[in-house]
Amino acid sequence: MAPKIALVTGASRGLGKDMALNLAKKGLDVILTYNTNKIEAEKVVSEIVQMKRKAVALQVDMANIKSLDSFIGQIASALKSNWNADKFDFLINNAGTGATIPISQVTEEAFDNLLNIHYKGVYFLTHKAIPIINDHGGVIFISSGTTVFVFLVILFILQ
Template structure:
């Protein structure tokens, strides 16, 4: 794939779904900046993989729940855009970074609630807001939600509520950023086999079997099932998709 000089910023791109998204985007000829929370070595390994696709790549540390660090982060982004990409702006923001906390509604602590809100909603809200001056007109924003915002499973009341907020926010972003030609969409994965949430879908055979039983295509999802959809939304073929929730779950809980 010929490089096209477009640039994507993928939060939480050092592992799991974010890594798959970053590599899938690179295969479209798009340059990629990933963020990582703590695992710098993993992030640099992903950068090396992305570069093998013939595009440019960089990694920056970011805790997406620490809103007060965002101004300094975007100063770093400006420097990286200039030094690595010879650019002043980027084109695609993928708000992927996240954690899973599984607790019954009755036992969810305020600290756990605040952590989930800061990472999955407040952080996404203000990271995107602060990114706006650096996103090219005609760019794209892709927010990540979850199948759990459509159907419910015990233990995810707080997590799924934040994602429900993201789905509403996406429509408002699409409405208000449309004048700049920026399309905003949601990708909502179903149950995926990664280390997310302690690896429950991947490592718990009972839960994995349950997921298979309620999924029309008869298996749990894999990271490869998601990354290509996000990459597609960064292409010209997806230019007229806007304010949509695209669930990528194999037909879970239909």
């Protein structure tokens, strides 16, 4: 059976890197993405290849929604040249930034960036990737425990 292929965004470091390595340990091949840290992303690829799994690193800036069509094209090319495949199996939407900026210092650009990376980009990457995800594949969205806390606060206020 052909190995399953997972695409992990933001896997040059942090949680994404950890997920990419652990998926490879479990026998999956990995397409991982980076934004600025190409060298670190290539190191993750090397670690996965040492585990006798296939991996490639692609660049994407999730804040740049207009680049997502070309990114999907890069995924399709990588699938064809590395796996002779048209589709992959799992999309893990992980890329993100943890920057917190005091409200008095937030610019409109920083605000748009945050929403594009964590919301609009994730939505449209998933939307555009669905046609190249195999049946019985999956999409995972990495969020934050803080969202549960906010939800509980809203419930408390509404009581």
